[in-house]
Amino acid sequence: MMILELAFTASPERLAARPAHRSFLTRLHEEGRLLAAGPWADDSGALLVFDVGPAELERVLDADPYYRTPGVEVAAVREWTPVVGSVS
Structure with missing residues (x-):
């Protein structure tokens, strides 16, 4: 299990790229490779x-x-090893 933390600025490029990124995340979630993001x-x-x-x-x-x-x-x-909760 891996945790990714991002830091943002109010860059117009970031905001323009966000819809395609979220579509990519949706596909990863449907495939079971992404558990949660936000x-x-x-x-x-x-x-x-x-x-x-x-x-x-x-x-x-x-x-x-x-x-x-x-x-x-x-x-x-970071690698993460959960000990409580259902994450599989």
Whole structure:
């Protein structure tokens, strides 16, 4: 399980790229590779929870140009081992 944290600025490029990014996330969720994703309430960034390993997460990041868009910064990538709750 992998956690991705993003930091945002109010870049017009980021806002323009967001619809295609969200469509990509929807597909990943339908495939079971993305469990949850969403922005912080103040839109300063976002948290994404992936049911993939580190190598697969790298492929996901490479496949979605949003992560290289001005105004989007990958702030943290962490492996996560949940001990409570259903995440499978």
